[in-house]
Amino acid sequence: MTHLTGNAPTGTPTWLDLRIPDLGEAQRFYGALFGWEFEDFGSAAGHYNGCLLAGRTVAGMMRNPDPDASEFRWNLHFASDDCDETVKRATDAGGTVPMPPEEILDRGRMAVVADPVGARFGVWQGRENAGSETVNEPGSLVWSELVTAAPGPAGEFYAAVFGHRLEPMPAEAEIDYTVLVRPDGRPIGGILGRPGAASSSWRSYFEVADADEAVLRARALGGTADEPADTPYGRVADVRDPFGAAFRVMQSVQEG
Numbered sequence: 001m002t003h004l005t006g007n008a009p010t011g012t013p014t015w016l017d018l019r020i021p022d023l024g025e026a027q028r029f030y031g032a033l034f035g036w037e038f039e040d041f042g043s044a045a046g047h048y049n050g051c052l053l054a055g056r057t058v059a060g061m062m063r064n065p066d067p068d069a070s071e072f073r074w075n076l077h078f079a080s081d082d083c084d085e086t087v088k089r090a091t092d093a094g095g096t097v098p099m100p101p102e103e104i105l106d107r108g109r110m111a112v113v114a115d116p117v118g119a120r121f122g123v124w125q126g127r128e129n130a131g132s133e134t135v136n137e138p139g140s141l142v143w144s145e146l147v148t149a150a151p152g153p154a155g156e157f158y159a160a161v162f163g164h165r166l167e168p169m170p171a172e173a174e175i176d177y178t179v180l181v182r183p184d185g186r187p188i189g190g191i192l193g194r195p196g197a198a199s200s201s202w203r204s205y206f207e208v209a210d211a212d213e214a215v216l217r218a219r220a221l222g223g224t225a226d227e228p229a230d231t232p233y234g235r236v237a238d239v240r241d242p243f244g245a246a247f248r249v250m251q252s253v254q255e256g
Contacts, residue, residue, distance in 0.1 A: 002136045003056065007079055007126045010086070011162030011180075012188050013144040014079035014131030015124050016204055019064035020072055020243055023049065026061055029221045029241050033214065034139035034206065041107075041129075056133035058140040072245040076144055076202040077122030078162065079131060083109040086123050086161060090115075093160040094153075115157050117150045119200040142207035142250055144189040148200035151176060151193035164188070204247050211235040211251040218249075225249075 008014045020026040027038050027049070036051045041060065051059040064072065080086040083101045090113045091097060098120065099112035107129040114120045124131060134140045148154050155166045155178050164180040167187075176193030208214040211228040218225045218239045228237040234252040241247075 002134070004130065004133050004135070007081065007130045009182060009184065010078075010080050011158075011164055011182055012079045012186075013076055013141060013204075014126070015060070015077040015122065016058075016074050016132070016141055017048075017060035017062070017077070018072065018074050018245060019062055020241075020245065021064055022243075023047070023061065023063045025242060029218075029223060030061075032221055033217055033223075034208075036139065053134050053137075053139045057129070058132050058134050072241075072243045073201065074204045074245060074247055075120070075122060076204060077110070077124040077131070080123045080125050083111055083123050083125035087111045087113060089161045090123075090157075093157045095157060095161070115154060115200070117148045117154045117157075117200040119146055119148065119154070119202055121202055136207060136252075138207050138209045140207060141204055142252060143205035144202055145205070146189070146191045146200065146202050147194050147197060148191065149193070149195055149197040150200070151178060151191045154191050154200070155180075158191075205236070205250045206247060208249045208251055211237050211249055214249045214251075215239065 030036050039050045041048045041050050048062045050057045087097055087101055094116040096114045098114055101109055101111040104110050108127045109125040111123045136142050146154055158164045159166055163183045167179040167181055169177040178191045179187050180189045181187050215225040215228055215237050222242040223240055225239040226237050228235045234250045236248055236250045239247055239249055
């Protein structure tokens, strides 16, 4: 497990949030699935709830008032020590900026960027709120993955913006997968090449103690879930909450 007390290094997935039609129903689902409690952070746009695990923030959620929204998803934010400079690097590398940098109360500075293959992500320069205070333990973020039909241009973009080193998996793995590695050598996510993918997006993995049990619980709570499958890194399953927001649960292989 990892408990964070300050800003993560630039280029690290540092925050997740979800905009959802029914905040109460979302809290019921995720509270029972991951053991989260909730705290009203407030925001300029309305109520914004922090999702807490044992008193530490792991994510956020707020109501999406758009009745025409066709898709709900977990939004990934990368840490930055200078939001404006990161956004400049992103535009220089071919990205666009749906939301330019702005102050979020006293909590930090934020922007939304779309990479050249169409995947959106947030840039977060933390102040009062540094980001997720717990990662890599049950109920918190453990891995982030970009799924795209154009992994080459995507990898070039993230290397240019965040200084990620690209480490392709060997051919014998029989999967088009590139691990993103921070300059200090820590893997922070991956890019999955999926030919024919209709769109590109980041998906998030939440650590769980038991993937099979998490799948059964998600279904009982009104979500949907595939059967878990074993991978070299752990037991993984695709899950959708009652609103269709997708994520994965992962029971990581324990070292030693």
